[in-house]
Amino acid sequence: MVPYRISTFDLHLFAAVVEAGSITRGAAAMHLSLAAASTRLQKLEHALGTALLHRSKLGIRPTDAGRTLLRHAGRLERELEILHAEMAAHAHGIRSTIRLLCNTAAMTEHLPPLIGRFLAGRADVDIDLRELGSQDVLLAMRQEQADIGIVADYVGTEGLHTRLFAEDDLVAVFPAESRPAGAGVPFADLLEHPFVGLPAESGLSRFLQGRAMQYGRGLHYRVRVRSFEAVIGLVGDGVGIAVVPAAAARRLACAGIGVARITDAWAARKLLLCTAGETPPEGRAAELLDFLARHGA
Incomplete structure (x- = not known):
């Protein structure tokens, strides 16, 4: 007997069923009959060796295994979209x-x-x-x-x-009136100040949080914004301090801010x-x- 192979269509069907909360509505969204959709889902569960859906009179919901499959199905769908986009680019002469x-x-x-x-x-x-x-x-x-x-x-x-x-040195940016007297400042001293920064998911924010945790501290962010322009503008308004790449501090330098070198070795990146x-x-x-x-x- 030829082994059952998981198809991208079945993954799309599974995602549609979970989103709809019903096999009937999910099948309709995929233009399948209820019987055909049910058969495909049963074969999918058999191929994976585990139940993917909790079925009840109130509808369906994914099992733990189903949630795992749903996460991977979304990733595969995004990868396929990228593949189609790249193939379309080739078709239009972008090589x-x-x-x-x-x-x-x-x-x-x-x-x-x-x-x-x-x-x-x-x-x-x-x-x-x-x-x-x-x-x-x-x-x-x-x-x-x-x-x-x-x-x-x-x-x-x-x-x-x-x-x-x-x-790519990192520097500390202060409101001009509160810049420290020396040319450099240890990162540990910065932890006493409120911060302005990028979103928590940004690479720089995660890196700085990790450094702060080495001192058993967290960073107190008064606000997070999307760009270094906005960060330094808020510092100039006196909202807090920030740690940014030296290149950004040079590019955005203005009268309302002061810049200090961070003396920790890791800041000289x-x-x-x-x-x-x-x-x-x-x-x-x-x-x-x-x-x-x-x-x-």
């Missing part, structure tokens, strides 16, 4: 898509002008650019989910090929380009890697 993952500082401060210069002369290239924390970039690179990654040098890059991309696999990237990905290594700040 290359470079997958580039990077941390917050690279995304906001270093990459935008360089990406513009690189793409301007290469009409046949797309770049799939995504921001993650440095640890998450490393994980994705080790799973070969991207062509190039950019991480801060505080993470372990064993097993990856690295090249210097840019200097470098950004590293990293690639995975036994062989270096080829084609357009290799061009981008060399371009970033040569023109990084």
Whole structure:
């Protein structure tokens, strides 16, 4: 007997049934009869060796296994959407898509002008650019989910090929009237102040929270906003202090803020380009890697 193979259609059906809370309504959404949908779901459960749905007179709800499948089904559907988009690009004559993952500082401060210069002369290239924390970039690179990654040098890059991309010191930004007297300040002293920062899920926010936890403390954020422009504007208004890349502090310097070097060794960071696999990237990905290594700040 030929073994049953899980199809993307069955995963889509399962997701539709869970969303609808009913096999009948889920089947209708997928343009299937109730009998056909029920058969497919039963085969799916048999293939996986576990019940996926709790069935009752009030409808259905997923089991723990069903919730796990639903999470993976969503990820697979997103991957398929990316695949279709890339294939459509090939069909329209766009021959290359470079997958580039990077941390917050690279995304906001270093990459935008360089990406513009690189793409301007290469009409046949797309770049799939995504921001993650440095640890998450490393994980994705080790799973070969991207062509190039950019991480801060505080993470372990064993097993990856690295090249210097840019200097990326972190500095403390204060309202001008409360800037400390010395040129530098320890991070531990900053924990006494209220902060302004980026969203909690940003790579920089998670990194700073981890550093604060090493002192047995948390960071008190008065407000979180989406950009360094907004962060430094709020610091200038006297809302709190912030820790930002030195490049952002230089770019956004104004009369209302003061900048101090953070004296902890980890604040003197470098950004590293990293690639995975036994062989270096080829084609357009290799061009981008060399371009970033040569023109990084």
